[in-house]
Amino acid sequence: MNIAFLHLHWGGGTYKGKRYKSYTLARSVRENGKNNHKAEIKLGKLTDDEVRWWKKLLLILKNPSSVITTLEDIITKKHYAYCDIAVVDRIWKYWKLDGAFKIKRNSEISLSAIAKILTINRCIMPESKSSVSKWIKTTSLPQLLDIDAEKINNSRIFRELKYIENNKENITNHLLEQYQKHFPNNLNQVYYDLSSTTFSGTKCIISKYGHCKEGYQTHVVLALLVTENGLPFYWEVLPGGTADAKTIDWFLEKCKEKFKKLNITAVFDRGFVSDKNLSNFEENKIKYITAMDRNQIKGICENDVSFTEFSEFNVENIYEQIDKNKAFTKIDKNTYYKEIKVENKRRYILCFNPQLFIDQRNARDKSIETLKTEIIPEINEELLEAKKSRDLEATKNKFQKIMKRMKITSFTDIELESVYIKENKANIKTFKGSLIINKSDKKKAIDLDGFWLLVSNLSEKNDKGEFIISSEKTLSPYREKVIIEDAFRDIKSFLDIAPVYVWLKKHIKAHYTICVLSYLINRTISNLLKENKGVVSNDIKTHCSVFKELKENSIDEIYIKNLDQSNYCLTMLTGKQKEILKRLKISGIEKVNNILNKFGSSAFLVGLLLYSCFLL
Numbered sequence: 001m002n003i004a005f006l007h008l009h010w011g012g013g014t015y016k017g018k019r020y021k022s023y024t025l026a027r028s029v030r031e032n033g034k035n036n037h038k039a040e041i042k043l044g045k046l047t048d049d050e051v052r053w054w055k056k057l058l059l060i061l062k063n064p065s066s067v068i069t070t071l072e073d074i075i076t077k078k079h080y081a082y083c084d085i086a087v088v089d090r091i092w093k094y095w096k097l098d099g100a101f102k103i104k105r106n107s108e109i110s111l112s113a114i115a116k117i118l119t120i121n122r123c124i125m126p127e128s129k130s131s132v133s134k135w136i137k138t139t140s141l142p143q144l145l146d147i148d149a150e151k152i153n154n155s156r157i158f159r160e161l162k163y164i165e166n167n168k169e170n171i172t173n174h175l176l177e178q179y180q181k182h183f184p185n186n187l188n189q190v191y192y193d194l195s196s197t198t199f200s201g202t203k204c205i206i207s208k209y210g211h212c213k214e215g216y217q218t219h220v221v222l223a224l225l226v227t228e229n230g231l232p233f234y235w236e237v238l239p240g241g242t243a244d245a246k247t248i249d250w251f252l253e254k255c256k257e258k259f260k261k262l263n264i265t266a267v268f269d270r271g272f273v274s275d276k277n278l279s280n281f282e283e284n285k286i287k288y289i290t291a292m293d294r295n296q297i298k299g300i301c302e303n304d305v306s307f308t309e310f311s312e313f314n315v316e317n318i319y320e321q322i323d324k325n326k327a328f329t330k331i332d333k334n335t336y337y338k339e340i341k342v343e344n345k346r347r348y349i350l351c352f353n354p355q356l357f358i359d360q361r362n363a364r365d366k367s368i369e370t371l372k373t374e375i376i377p378e379i380n381e382e383l384l385e386a387k388k389s390r391d392l393e394a395t396k397n398k399f400q401k402i403m404k405r406m407k408i409t410s411f412t413d414i415e416l417e418s419v420y421i422k423e424n425k426a427n428i429k430t431f432k433g434s435l436i437i438n439k440s441d442k443k444k445a446i447d448l449d450g451f452w453l454l455v456s457n458l459s460e461k462n463d464k465g466e467f468i469i470s471s472e473k474t475l476s477p478y479r480e481k482v483i484i485e486d487a488f489r490d491i492k493s494f495l496d497i498a499p500v501y502v503w504l505k506k507h508i509k510a511h512y513t514i515c516v517l518s519y520l521i522n523r524t525i526s527n528l529l530k531e532n533k534g535v536v537s538n539d540i541k542t543h544c545s546v547f548k549e550l551k552e553n554s555i556d557e558i559y560i561k562n563l564d565q566s567n568y569c570l571t572m573l574t575g576k577q578k579e580i581l582k583r584l585k586i587s588g589i590e591k592v593n594n595i596l597n598k599f600g601s602s603a604f605l606v607g608l609l610l611y612s613c614f615l616l
Helices: 048-062 083-094 111-124 129-138 141-145 154-166 168-182 245-257 275-283 294-301 307-311 315-323 354-383 392-405 439-446 471-479 482-493 505-531 543-550 575-583 593-599 611-615
Strands: 007-015 018-031 034-044 067-069 074-081 189-198 208-212 215-226 232-238 265-268 287-291 329-332 335-343 346-352 412-423 426-437 451-456 554-560 565-570 606-608
Touching: 007 048, 074 083, 074 129, 083 111, 083 141, 083 505, 083 543, 111 129, 111 141, 111 154, 111 505, 111 543, 129 141, 129 154, 141 593, 154 168, 154 505, 168 232, 168 505, 215 245, 215 505, 232 245, 232 505, 245 275, 265 471, 275 287, 287 471, 294 335, 294 346, 294 451, 307 439, 315 354, 329 471, 335 471, 346 471, 354 392, 354 412, 354 426, 354 439, 392 412, 392 426, 451 471, 505 543, 543 575, 554 593, 565 593
Parallel strands: 067 606, 189 265, 265 287
Antiparallel strands: 007 018, 018 034, 074 554, 189 215, 208 215, 215 232, 287 451, 329 335, 335 346, 346 451, 412 426, 554 565
């Protein structure tokens, strides 16, 4: 008898004045033209819990894909990464990135699919490319992309890198089109900067030994342009040792060639500033916002500002002191400004940041204290242990190199006292150093604490003599240049490519393209999280926390021992995970029947029966 065709039926009665229900498993029959029930199995009196249990059991058994097993017979064999990967896949589709890969070549796997695999890998599991072919087999990507995982191997990946690089201009054009469609106003200001990436090994053709932010190392340089909301739209990989200021010619060429239809204002750091570079911007009628070096501030502003007054300011009362200075206008807690002058269409705005003032004062005081109490005593101790006589100039240089590194040489010096030590009946001449601080020079050194000077060619005025672009709007983009600094921090967080597995020029450049596309995905996620606040997921604010939270939601291979059968199902989404997906404007991700079908099975129900079930 197949109880899947039965249903739970009850009848009532009275016994000793009490009402009761008696249950049976009954079959629906037709008698004398009427629907009726025929009891097949008597169950008798049931509790409310037992009634609910029987109803669920019968509902499960009526499903043709259900099976009967026990908890002991159910084993989870494997997990295939799904939810975090599906999120990256959806963001990729949002930007329609498949359409950015227009180069055609004879291959059964599209170039966009290879690029997507590499991009997802950089987002989720930033490993070397030699590991991708192994990694993909632990994910649902083959089913998502409808490709054969066995065909993703190291040879194919390296072979496709040159096509990815050849397609870079198509990618950048596609991104610009997408940004103009979705966020046209965010191309008013573009942020430009460089960053270096160090390499291990010597095979990389474009890596050069030279000075970079990490010191003197073998490195390459990445030039990057991002929009106001931090989305990358153009990049270039340059040889190591490329000076910041020299790349401006490249940037201007791209502005004339690719961005001439955009009315952009370039925002870049002071490392790019030279009179020649600013003149180039002005001659090409391209707007810019940047800052001058600290040592240029006095020369430009000394007729308008008394800096000696600021040398008297102190850390404890800095906010009260700057508020009393009526020459500066307050924008917010840490930004005060004064329009200085317009000279040859260059507009100078002097800014004061109280927090920067505090940081610079404290850093300088800490350097002096460390020098006096730790470094000088340590060197003196070493000098007193000398086994042979020391040279005066060499000893002094040793102290001064440290002071130069601490940036305090403008008001400090070292005084050396001769000391004689007897060593094996010989007199050894050595020295003992002591710090000298010139208070007058120190006062001059500290009077620029907290200041920075902005320069821009946004200098046009209206008929009333007022700047068309206000001071606040001119300052705002430069104050927000942390956007591109975040971009480099994010990119470099997964740009650790040592040891080097790619060294051909196009391969290296393609690697960076994949990294930039990964940053695009990550930045889009972070922007969406910022726009759409959460309740239970309020602590999720970055792409990293999204991937970490969704990593647990996978497609699981379930093995049923008593049936010797495998099947697949999706780990149940938590309320927090559902809210994260909602904040990312992603829906239906838990409806994965099509994916499960590609694994070899449809979604299924498992009837978990207690031992009492077998008493039937």
